[in-house]
Amino acid sequence: MQHCAVQIGTIGHVDHGKTTLTAAITKVLEKDGLSKFVDYDQIDKAPEEKARGITINIAHVGYETLKRKYAHVDCPGHADFVKNMIIGASQIDCAILVVAATDGSMPQTREHLLLIKQVGVQHVVVFINKCDITENDVIELVELEIRELLTDFGFNGHEIPCIFGSALLALKGDTSELGEQSIRKLMDVIDNNIPTPKRDFTSPFLLPIDNCLLVPGRGAVVIGTLKRGTVCKNDKVELLGFDEKKITSVSDIHVFKNSVASAKAGENVGLLLRGLKPKFIRKGMILCPINTLTLKNRFKATIYFLLRSEGGRSKPITSNYQQQLFSHTWNIFCRIDLDSSVSMVMPGEHAEVIITLLNKMIMDIGQPFTIRENGRTVATGIISEVLSNVHVSKNNLSKVNAES
Amino acid sequence: MLRSLTLIRGIHISSTNWSSTKAQLLKLRKKTGYPFDSCKKALQLNDNSLEKSEAWLKEEAQRLGWAKANKLANRATAQGVIAFAIDSQKEVATMVEVNCETDFVARNKCFHSVVEVVTSSCLDFAKQQKALENSFSKVNLKSGDLMELSGAEGKSLADHVAVTIGNLGENVTLRRATCLNTRDTGLNIMGLTHPANPTGSQFLSGKYGSLLIYRKQLDSEKINQRSMESSHDEILRQMCQHVIGMNPKSVGVLNIQEPIKSQEVVAAKTFNENDDSSLDNIDDKQSESEFEEDGMLEQAFLLDPSITVGQVATDYGIDILDFVRYECGET
Numbered sequence: 039m040q041h042c043a044v045q046i047g048t049i050g051h052v053d054h055g056k057t058t059l060t061a062a063i064t065k066v067l068e069k070d071g072l073s074k075f076v077d078y079d080q081i082d083k084a085p086e087e088k089a090r091g092i093t094i095n096i097a098h099v100g101y102e103t104l105k106r107k108y109a110h111v112d113c114p115g116h117a118d119f120v121k122n123m124i125i126g127a128s129q130i131d132c133a134i135l136v137v138a139a140t141d142g143s144m145p146q147t148r149e150h151l152l153l154i155k156q157v158g159v160q161h162v163v164v165f166i167n168k169c170d171i172t173e174n175d176v177i178e179l180v181e182l183e184i185r186e187l188l189t190d191f192g193f194n195g196h197e198i199p200c201i202f203g204s205a206l207l208a209l210k211g212d213t214s215e216l217g218e219q220s221i222r223k224l225m226d227v228i229d230n231n232i233p234t235p236k237r238d239f240t241s242p243f244l245l246p247i248d249n250c251l252l253v254p255g256r257g258a259v260v261i262g263t264l265k266r267g268t269v270c271k272n273d274k275v276e277l278l279g280f281d282e283k284k285i286t287s288v289s290d291i292h293v294f295k296n297s298v299a300s301a302k303a304g305e306n307v308g309l310l311l312r313g314l315k316p317k318f319i320r321k322g323m324i325l326c327p328i329n330t331l332t333l334k335n336r337f338k339a340t341i342y343f344l345l346r347s348e349g350g351r352s353k354p355i356t357s358n359y360q361q362q363l364f365s366h367t368w369n370i371f372c373r374i375d376l377d378s379s380v381s382m383v384m385p386g387e388h389a390e391v392i393i394t395l396l397n398k399m400i401m402d403i404g405q406p407f408t409i410r411e412n413g414r415t416v417a418t419g420i421i422s423e424v425l426s427n428v429h430v431s432k433n434n435l436s437k438v439n440a441e442s
Numbered sequence: 443m444l445r446s447l448t449l450i451r452g453i454h455i456s457s458t459n460w461s462s463t464k465a466q467l468l469k470l471r472k473k474t475g476y477p478f479d480s481c482k483k484a485l486q487l488n489d490n491s492l493e494k495s496e497a498w499l500k501e502e503a504q505r506l507g508w509a510k511a512n513k514l515a516n517r518a519t520a521q522g523v524i525a526f527a528i529d530s531q532k533e534v535a536t537m538v539e540v541n542c543e544t545d546f547v548a549r550n551k552c553f554h555s556v557v558e559v560v561t562s563s564c565l566d567f568a569k570q571q572k573a574l575e576n577s578f579s580k581v582n583l584k585s586g587d588l589m590e591l592s593g594a595e596g597k598s599l600a601d602h603v604a605v606t607i608g609n610l611g612e613n614v615t616l617r618r619a620t621c622l623n624t625r626d627t628g629l630n631i632m633g634l635t636h637p638a639n640p641t642g643s644q645f646l647s648g649k650y651g652s653l654l655i656y657r658k659q660l661d662s663e664k665i666n667q668r669s670m671e672s673s674h675d676e677i678l679r680q681m682c683q684h685v686i687g688m689n690p691k692s693v694g695v696l697n698i699q700e701p702i703k704s705q706e707v708v709a710a711k712t713f714n715e716n717d718d719s720s721l722d723n724i725d726d727k728q729s730e731s732e733f734e735e736d737g738m739l740e741q742a743f744l745l746d747p748s749i750t751v752g753q754v755a756t757d758y759g760i761d762i763l764d765f766v767r768y769e770c771g772e773t
Contacts, residue, residue: 384687
């Protein structure tokens with residue numbers, strides 16, 4: 039439970055060598071004894087993975103440098119990357135853009151950069167491949183062109199690291215500058231330039247409640263894993279969810295059955311709450327310091343509707359789609375509205391939607407959820423933005439103004 | 443070798459450290475988009491003249507395109523787009539499917555350019571067809587037929603596709619096309635693709651497409667009050683959308699009864715128009731066909747499931763004669 043692995047994704051034209059590069063990275067790092075070599079064929083298959091019933095074409099490779107652990111993904115298509123983001127609810131921390139010097143950037147390199155932007159990747163590193171079979175003056179121009187393109191797309195073209203090499207040479211065991219050494223340079227640059235995702239211990243704490251017990255003689259205990267921050271005994275707290283807000287304080291904290299003075303993000307805790315009856319507590323409610331969070335009932339989300347073959351719908355949805363939303367351990371009735379420029383979403387498509395909940399809850403950006411019809415999962419998504427509340431009168435979502 | 447590169451970084455292109463050939467090379471590349479290697483060769487063979495090099499490159503692109511096309515011919519093309527075009531009289535239309543290898547390329551404007559050329563050629567082809575007596579002309583073209591059609595600049599579509607393959611480095615195939623001609627039949631055509639084309643180019647493309655052949659009844663008595671709610675064109679577009687979303691197998695029979703579906707909907711706590719009743723017996727293929735109406739007119743209208751498509755057609759005085767539905771990548 040130390041630091042998390044850094045997520046890397048390779049992107050680039052089909053024939054520019056991103057699979058060869060991925061294999062070469064594992065081969066070179068195997069020499070340090072921390073990784074296992076994964077050969078080209080295993081990665082190239084980009085097997086169809088079934089995650090939560092959804093099919094994605096994706097290759098997962100893990101490797102480690104002396105500094106950090108890495109989780110590397112390679113997908114053949116735009117849709118695969120977006121699906122992976124929605125289902126995996128995980129961000130790619132760094133994209134390696136692979137461009138062969140022999141061709142330079144392709145027309146579709148623009149689409150590669152658009153994807154990187156769309157899935158919110160903050161860091162890009164460029165690997166200019168096939169330098170062993172290209173002349174220097176061409177390599178220079180290829181680099182210049184890529185930097186300009188990156189700048190066009192809002193990245194800092196001047197600052198982005200560009201590594202020159204040949205993945206194929208490295209894969210063959212060539213130890214020259216363009217061979218293995220270029221791979222080492224690439225990993226060094228990534229080690230040093232991409233920040234490690236950290237656990238947040240300093241923000242106001244947030245505890246999603248998984249369970250609630252009544253301890254005879256003592257009171258209600260809520261159980262869950264602290265999402266962020268640190269909670270201490272006697273902290274004044276708020277219990278929020280399902281339109282309810284209750285103020286209480288923490289009289290005791292248990293971690294692994296031991297009473298402790300405080301607990302931090304990542305720990306599974308039981309918190310004894312002062313003067314609160316269990317009947318007021320439901321799975322899905324949130325505990326946090328008073329006045330830090332507000333109950334909300336409207337969010338923006340990125341959602342994927344499963345194909346019929348994945349167990350999803352056969353028919354599209356149009357606006358004002360009302361169903362059960364499931365997240366963590368709770369569920370609630372919700373209404374989904376489409377963007378005004380979109381009239382329907384077909385099964386197998388992903389879209390940006392607006393979600394209105396029947397009751398106000400706390401939902402975090404990046405929080406995953408599913409939509410179920412008759413008990414079957416028909417859609418999966420993640421929250422992308424928290425919006426202002428709307429008035430839901432008499433528990434009737436149909437009357438909510440979709441435009442506001 | 444690489445040491446020289448660190449000198450170049452951070453220096454503007456206009457600096458005198460750059461030889462004039464390098465500057466020309468970058469200029470030519472920027473203007474034409476052809477690979478650096480080709481641009482280099484072009485300048486060498488044409489005395490460094492930009493104009494002559496451009497012309498040379500264009501021919502070279504055709505040659506290189508064919509070489510690449512032959513090399514990539516066996517690669518699967520499971521992605522792509524559906525596009526359509528209708529003439530201004532709404533009497534001639536075409537729908538095409540053009541495939542490529544990745545959905546990155548499917549979104550790319552270089553790919554869209556060749557799709558536009560193909561669509562335009564097919565529309566020309568459609569214009570040349572003659573509607574039959576009392577009926578319209580509907581011609582389905584296969585890959586081989588399409589490749590032979592002539593396109594812009596007097597080149598065949600096969601030539602155009604080859605150049606695109608050369609530019610994108612991916613296999614591109616012309617899968618199929620449907621050409622419609624309703625001249626002199628009193629019929630018209632409406633079309634739609636889904637999703638709405640985000641690239642803002644001149645024609646419409648998407649993952650799905652539909653064309654609707656209809657007759658607009660001019661008898662005003664048949665057109666009741668409801669026609670005030672939406673314009674004819676809007677309703678026709680919605681019907682095209684219905685074809686895409688509900689995937690009917692045939693036009694069906696006009697009857698004005700309640701849609702069979704609404705009686706079968708499982709009593710939920712709140713009636714949900716968007717519920718997919720086919721999920722109720724998802725493991726039972728038999729009952730599926732009971733729920734799924736194959737005839738378009740009998741289906742519950744996508745945008746108002748309380749009435750049938752037939753009812754909407756009657757209300758707006760529209761006779762539906764036929765439709766075409768394309769789904770990218772379907773077998």
